[in-house]
Amino acid sequence: MVVHVGLLPLSSSCLPSLPRLPRLSSTKHRTFAMAVVSEDPVREWILSEGNATQITRISPVGGGCINRASHYDTDAGSFFVKTNRSIGPSMFEGEALGLGAMFETGTIRVPKPFKFGPLPTGGSYIIMEFIEFGSRRNNQSVLGRKLAEMHKAGKSEKGFGFEVNNTVGSTPQINTWSSDWIQFYGEHRLGYQLQLALDQYGDGTIYEKGQRLVKSMGPLFDNVVIEPCLLHGDLWSGNISSDKNGEPVILDPACYYGHSEAEFGMSWCAGFGGSFYSSYFEVMPKQPGFEKRKDLYLLYHYLNHYNLFGSGYRSSAMSIIDDYLRMLKA
Template structure:
């Protein structure tokens, strides 16, 4: 990986770091990879401080704002290791920002040295503690579901309007409209939509006797977004909102959670009646998203989940 000296090329992200942290001058920006829409770097100062930076050229700061607020909401629980988000903004709003290659946006966050292993039971216990923590935002403390901003699940828009009230009925209405119906509309398949309409018309049955309160959710918890820092479990790259804690297991089909993980999780947050059926429901949301993103390879999972869930409806 090529290292560039900030003494040779001064950029506005370096300037923001130097102006807002008493950690000396930025001397290196080391490339750390890229995704389909952003590039990642490690910015290092002459005092040895490191910061993790993402740049997205040609995009506004909307996606980074959702990521920053989500990281901050999880970080505030002081449970799992979460990279804290320090700042995000438009490159054009920073003097010299367009010198990084045109318009775009950036986010600056805590640099964590990911690597090694962690205990599955620690991940389960600490995740349950995160779900039980006092919410970071006033709306969620009032019992409402949603998030201050819309964000994305993968590359798919994820609407998060705050519900007007709390309680299980409010959560069911939120999940019905802003998760299932939203994703079914994007999928645009008549057979899936017909089954989905039946499911939505009877969704309350899956929550009979269950009291749902807002938990901060990572929202996209699979093995690629879990790592270790100093032997402790860490999670990142979220799609955060406040919802039913069980919805966190929607990506469990590719998360690699062990039996010890679930035992530890439910020792803190006991399993409620109907957990397995709702787990199928929450997996359905992510199967639908993968169908929207990646196509027909995920159609059978969507169809079988909808068929299984609607078969139980009275």
């Protein structure tokens, strides 16, 4: 989603002592203890649990419009901090849990989260690893392989969903656990967005046709084995970069456990090429009917863009719905 803030390349090096910092607890049973609100909880954490004795510089980082981002230079290394003056800690809790879950797969590189909590004047913050980005573009082949390895390693015994609800862009994303992927995707992804379009724009046409699609899309999944895979959830070009060694880095997630193919829902602005898909499917083989399902996963993000940014995205969403209704004769 184009409104997320990313970690941008700066001149400082990565934190060499990161392994000494406290690890987050296990993904399966992770509960974050939010910091007690102090006058400056970010500074307090960096100068205690962050092992720094001095903050030498705080620099603003551009690139987003939801959160304020800063690079903290210290005598113990660098940290990346995001703050939001109007939204409570639940948004950053979702981000921290998502980053932590991806980090623990030991596959693709993500910024390691350290702490989130409330700000004393309202709003919230999150502290994470600072990654120095390189000048080279990400290697598509390596990106595809690493992403597939994350999907293969990140599994959930609870089914489809996530530990908490989170956001895709600024839109709430409902992650209530379900054992049925078709039901989960129909209700918590497409259905939720269709209801938003009805409530926000009074768009009864897209709501009615979209609901017909939700009720009839089952045959698109015939002969498909669907396992709950850990998804980044919002993988577009602005959330993909490379570190100074050229290794792919993904950030600003909207994580949940879902069908691996749903990860390609933002491919229309992710720039995935042939080498990306070839490497991905070497690790996660393509399943029957993949080409027929691709647009179903694009639809969720087109609907979200319609709800966030207006009518410019409506025609793309409507076209996908109409095509599926003709295909399914619904």
